[in-house]
Ligand SMILES: NC(=O)C1=CN([C@@H]2O[C@H](COP(=O)(O)OP(=O)(O)OC[C@H]3O[C@@H](n4cnc5c(N)ncnc54)[C@H](OP(=O)(O)O)[C@@H]3O)[C@@H](O)[C@H]2O)C=CC1
């Protein structure tokens with residue numbers, strides 16, 4: 185098969201760079217264009233020395249790309265900007281967006297949580313929510329795929345099958361989430377300075393994080409009725425990685441064994457989502473740099489409650505890795521193409 189020509193929009197950001205890192209080793213991809221804003225005009229290796237020594241195009245502005253020869257675009261722009269840029273791309277280009285812009289199916293909910301009217305509501309209607317394990321068939325036919333946020337990816341892989349199967353009391357889900365600092369992107373912000381993010385653990389956006397409506401949108405679809413959750417993210421002093429601990433009551437008639445059985449069945453044939461053996465504790469180090477998500481189920485001391493864990497790398501399964509996984513599905517390639525690396529441990 186001849187190579188599929190891609191552009192990475194926002195290649196000077198963390199997700200864009202990780203996309204490039206994966207794409208250069210993908211057997212069916214040719215990187216035809218890399219775009220940036222303030223870094224346009226520079227060789228990519230000047231911005232990211234870890235990408236030096238590869239035959240890559242320089243960073244250019246979006247308007248300087250010849251889009252006619254490009255088949256697919258991965259978009260790693262800030263939310264708000266992404267919808268503006270994607271709306272200008274020629275119709276023949278298939279798009280995998282890593283921003284939040286097309287994830288919320290209802291543009292009113294988008295406006296409420298993102299503080300402005302959606303600029304491309306018609307395009308939004310055509311977008312497919314890009315959680316590969318849940319929406320593989322729709323993704324295969326989509327022009328525009330909206331990759332889930334890093335927290336929603338970890339939460340939904342863990343909880344969506346359980347809520348759908350009815351083994352948890354879905355109105356009482358408590359989700360405690362931790363993320364590495366790269367989740368906040370590469371631009372300068374006070375809260376991610378070494379002195380402020382290092383050697384400490386900070387909860388943030390308590391009760392107000394914009395990933396809550398995204399999680400609730402998908403859990404509500406799984407449950408078949410509207411759900412809200414208790415979701416609290418924390419910034420952890422590590423560069424990558426995300427770990428979710430969810431506390432839930434088991435539904436009447438179900439059991440810890442039934443919870444395990446649902447996840448076992450849901451992911452038995454999945455290449456990237458793994459239920460750990462009983463008693464084995466997954467950690468961010470066990471997924472770092474890989475497209476894998478590891479899940480675990482524990483019985484707590486309170487009867488009728490279960491403690492659930494999910495961990496992934498926010499930049500890989502939480503963003504650029506799942507973007508490549510979706511690209512593979514869209515172009516009829518092996519789903520694991522370009523994603524075969526294991527975690528970098530320790
Ligand atoms: N970091 C993560 O773990 C995850 C991030 N995401 C989402 O992916 C997207 C990218 O995130 P991340 O890589 O962390 O962000 P970064 O801040 O690291 O990178 C943002 C990129 O967007 C470019 N950019 C910014 N403004 C413009 C503009 N007006 N026109 C063109 N390009 C522009 C920047 O270019 P330049 O540097 O040249 O100015 C840079 O390449 C965001 O929407 C984010 O929320 C999703 C899941 C996980």
Ligand SMILES: CC(=O)N[C@@H](CCC(=O)OP(=O)(O)O)C(=O)O
Pocket residue numbers: 263282283284332333334335363364365366367368369417419
């Ligand atoms: C640690 C950190 O700051 N994380 C980011 C989430 C990263 C992500 O997935 O953002 P998008 O929804 O924009 O894609 C945050 O909490 O806003």
